[in-house]
Amino acid sequence: MATLKKDDRLTSTQSFMCVGFAGFCSKSVTSPLEVVKIKSQVGTFHCKRGFWQSFLLIYQNEGLGGLWKGNLVSCLRLFPYSAVHLTTYKKIVHLHMDELGFISQWRAIFAGGLAGVAAALVTYPLEVAETRLIIQNCREPTYTGVAHTLTKIYRTEGLLALYRGFSLTVLGAFPFSLGCYAVYMNLDKLWHEPPFRFSSLQNFINGCLAAGVAQTLSYPFETVKRKMQAQSSRLPHFGGVDVHFSGMKDCFIQMVKNKGILSLWSGFTASTIKIVPYFGLLFTCFELCKQVCLYRNGYIVSPLSYKLTPGVDQSLGAYELEEVKRYLKNRNFRSQESSLRNRW
Template sequence: MATWRRDSRVTALQRLGCAGLAGALSLSLTAPLELLTVLAQVGTWHCRGGLRGAGHNLCRAEGLRALWKGNLTACLRLFPYSALQLAASRRLVILFTDELGHISHWRAIMAGSLAGMVATIVTYPTDVIKTRLIVQNRLEPSYEGILHAFYKIYHQEGLLALYRGVSPAILGAVPFSAGSFFVYINLDKIWREPIVHFTPLQNFINGCVAAGVAQTLSFPFETVKRKMQAQSPWLPHYGAVDVHFTGMADCFRQTVKNKGVLGLWSGLTPSLLKIVPYFGVMFSTFEFCKRVCLYRNGYIESPLNYKLTPGVDQSLQPQELRELKLLRRENFERRKSALEN
């Protein structure tokens, strides 16, 4: 069993800002690997020479900036996605928590998965736009930007086109959650010590391993989702997708028929290579931003470490601490005025 806890010394808005900034920075630094993953999943001509050849072909055809195609969309999507996921997760954790305030590991993972599903569905059109911007030629674009892509897809293909591929995205959450849970329940056996004694480094490694296993298991659904997002009769070469299909099941069938079973895992290598730098940058940036917030709120002496401010009650929430400081200042001013009189 686990107890649901969060640092009450940081406000919800500050927490969201920390998560958004950390996510945007980690996305930007690993954007080339994400782009290669999407191109391999869709099956564009760039990937005929393998991972290194894909990057070389893309840079030669469209320039170095092409490695960051679609990254702005991904970063902008992060803020509403994080807000929705955080709000849904808090509601679901409360729903799954027992009367003693405990929640099982499986229920915690389920709560996180369901919250992610809610956020994914609501923000899904931006994911479609990101895929379209990645697969198009930057020098001869079909879409001139995020808003133009949204407008053009909606008017040419209809509202449902902005949700094309949402079914495999939802179904993929099942093996993803199962993979995460499988790793989590075996962590104490792997490390040969209780979970509560894990160091931050062990928790980081655990997160990377769990993400790797979960991504590998759910990757076929991710591949089909990308192909469905990219395919369009309004785009050159039908969106440069390597197979033609009429729906999710047919996409699975055509991919296996033309590319073999392993074709469902095309792009897995750059996706796995992205895990360590992505989580490393995200966790370190989040921790630094959190220290800045704790420092601004008055709980620690410096944003460079976690040394607590003397005389500050760490159990108080930010608003309570501000009110206490204001009350002390008013009392000090009254005493000062009394002494002067």
């Protein structure tokens, strides 16, 4: 998957803020595609007429707001997910490093997969809430908000309902990691040059390509997971799921039996189209936020350009540069104070 490069010129708080801002913007803009994808995976009536008609049906039945259902909880989920993922990833990578601090690409991708599972475990109830909010009709809502959704599911269906389908997240992590590994191991053959020479555009294309291959391999697991999250005997029409099932294995069987094997990739068109604008906005918004932070820290002369501030050592970290500034300020103050004393 594409990753946002860490810049030592930003503080940890600033880096986290930039990632959060970028994620919020990219998710909000591509929310209609996510709504269509999830409705297609669950099998609601909106997706019966095809990809483009799905947008029109959602708009006609639920209004413009229907295309942004569940976006708030999706954005809220970003922050704890990113924090847990980053912390877990660092710990796993540290355990697998050799004496020189090197880790193989396969182990790094595997560490990313494990970190993703750990982060999903913490934030999974929010994902269930997102699915329930998206599949309901917002003009006749069963749930009125994130907190209400979580509370009502817990009270009426029990704690396990908030983790229904989580095992599919674990199972889907392996083909997902395999897809990423397959792409990144062949990038030098694709571009006919070593990875350290890749430009920003090449890295962006690599990320989109890895995401496309990885999600293709893991998509059936996500489709079944969404159906399991959505189905409930306490909801109208059992949550709008197009097949009824008793468990994970039965869901796979019922889908293939009644809808055909390609039904496991329902909503794949929306998911694939979403890749490029999502990552494009992710990188663009991250860079914009990063420029503001670099300007605030004193590394660049304007938040609208990357022109470096003259005389500033760009190799210094944000806290180190702050210490240098403080030292120079104190030295100048003492020099002025000494000059005034000499005049007297």
